[in-house]
Amino acid sequence: MSAMTERTKLGLDILGAAAVLGIAGNALLRATPWGLNAFLCTTGLVSAVAWIVRRRRAPVSADAPWLAVTALLLGSNFVARDSGTLRAFDTIGLGLTCSIAYLSLHGIGLRGRKVRDYVRAGIATAASACAGIFPLVGRDVTWSELPSGGALHRARAVGVGGLIAFPLLFTFGALFASADPVFGNVITDVVDIDFATLGLHTFWIAFGTALAAGYLWGGFLHDRSQPGALARRGPSVSIVPVGTALGLLDVLFLVFVVVQLRYFFGGAELIRHTTGLTYAEYARRGFFELLTASALVLPTLLGANWALRHEAREHHPDGEQQRPLRSRHGPIIRQMRHRGEDGAVSRARDHFISGPLRIDVRMAVVTSATKTVSLISESSRAENARMMPIAP
Numbered sequence: 271m272s273a274m275t276e277r278t279k280l281g282l283d284i285l286g287a288a289a290v291l292g293i294a295g296n297a298l299l300r301a302t303p304w305g306l307n308a309f310l311c312t313t314g315l316v317s318a319v320a321w322i323v324r325r326r327r328a329p330v331s332a333d334a335p336w337l338a339v340t341a342l343l344l345g346s347n348f349v350a351r352d353s354g355t356l357r358a359f360d361t362i363g364l365g366l367t368c369s370i371a372y373l374s375l376h377g378i379g380l381r382g383r384k385v386r387d388y389v390r391a392g393i394a395t396a397a398s399a400c401a402g403i404f405p406l407v408g409r410d411v412t413w414s415e416l417p418s419g420g421a422l423h424r425a426r427a428v429g430v431g432g433l434i435a436f437p438l439l440f441t442f443g444a445l446f447a448s449a450d451p452v453f454g455n456v457i458t459d460v461v462d463i464d465f466a467t468l469g470l471h472t473f474w475i476a477f478g479t480a481l482a483a484g485y486l487w488g489g490f491l492h493d494r495s496q497p498g499a500l501a502r503r504g505p506s507v508s509i510v511p512v513g514t515a516l517g518l519l520d521v522l523f524l525v526f527v528v529v530q531l532r533y534f535f536g537g538a539e540l541i542r543h544t545t546g547l548t549y550a551e552y553a554r555r556g557f558f559e560l561l562t563a564s565a566l567v568l569p570t571l572l573g574a575n576w577a578l579r580h581e582a583r584e585h586h587p588d589g590e591q592q593r594p595l596r597s598r599h600g601p602i603i604r605q606m607r608h609r610g611e612d613g614a615v616s617r618a619r620d621h622f623i624s625g626p627l628r629i630d631v632r633m634a635v636v637t638s639a640t641k642t643v644s645l646i647s648e649s650s651r652a653e654n655a656r657m658m659p660i661a662p
């Protein structure tokens with residue numbers, strides 16, 4: 271771990287301010303027509319920009335304070351005026367002010383600018399707001415520079431793993447609940463949450479955070495790249511978040527299999543009493559949902575393996591990326607093979623195989639075994655259903 275660079279610190283400040291703005295936008299801007307909520311969000315955006323400028327001593331032009339006052343005045347019009355037409359013009363005015371502020375945040379004065387300069391600034395503002403979150407997270411913030419010791423780091427890693435696991439648990443849980451009404455009832459009883467509302471809030475928070483982070487990235491980090499910044503490697507995470515996410519996903523798979531086994535051995539009477547379905551109807555449900563879940567397992571494991579692609583480098587004692595096994599230890603193994611020391615070659619090979627590979631293989635075996643048990647259960651139910659007619 272190295273000391274955090276100014277670029278990483280600025281990127282983290284942008285992400286923190288954007289997260290606050292995303293939460294505020296979800297809480298305020300969903301209520302229409304806009305009024306005081308629009309003014310409060312405008313004030314929040316102006317305050318976030320001023321906080322970053324003051325905290326990081328960003329070189330902005332002398333026009334920045336006047337543009338901030340203009341944005342606040344336009345935001346206050348949502349409170350003072352009740353006309354839908356005026357609100358539309360105020361929204362357009364805020365968009366134009368944010369586009370012009372793009373130049374000011376880059377230290378470019380507005381005096382003497384031509385029309386094409388403002389058009390370019392508007393296009394750059396829109397592009398950075400839509401896509402700026404990706405270079406911010408993937409390139410400008412060097413995650414390996416964050417502190418990597420103590421209980422706080424481990425708790426943060428587990429929290430990141432929970433965030434990574436949330437969309438996976440939501441997707442697979444929804445598929446399993448749709449495939450098996452009994453499992454759906456178990457999930458409903460254990461987790462009494464309106465997932466539709468939760469998903470909607472999550473989407474708007476993520477959307478607002480990405481939009482605000484992209485705009486702030488365009489104003490403070492775009493076109494200010496340091497030498498060699500483009501050559502930085504992409505984002506990666508440690509084994510703890512990935513292991514936490516896959517562990518939670520395995521727990522979900524295990525619960526689903528346990529529920530399936532109970533009703534697989536319970537017989538037709540238990541199914542009819544619990545779900546109101548015959549054995550044949552219960553067996554025919556959820557084929558395409560389970561097929562979709564099975565198809566998503568391999569991309570999930572491949573994504574976990576991709577996220578850990580720099581794990582060996584970050585934990586190498588010399589800090590350099592480990593080379594492939596053949597290139598690093600090929601001369602030693604060839605020499606030992608030439609001498610006929612087959613037992614030593616075998617021991618060397620077992621010693622140099624990395625632990626994460628074994629973990630990935632074991633995870634794949636466990637997941638495959640879980641899915642195999644589920645598919646065997648479904649096949650047995652389908653075979654029994656084929657022999658039993660559907661009750662009229």
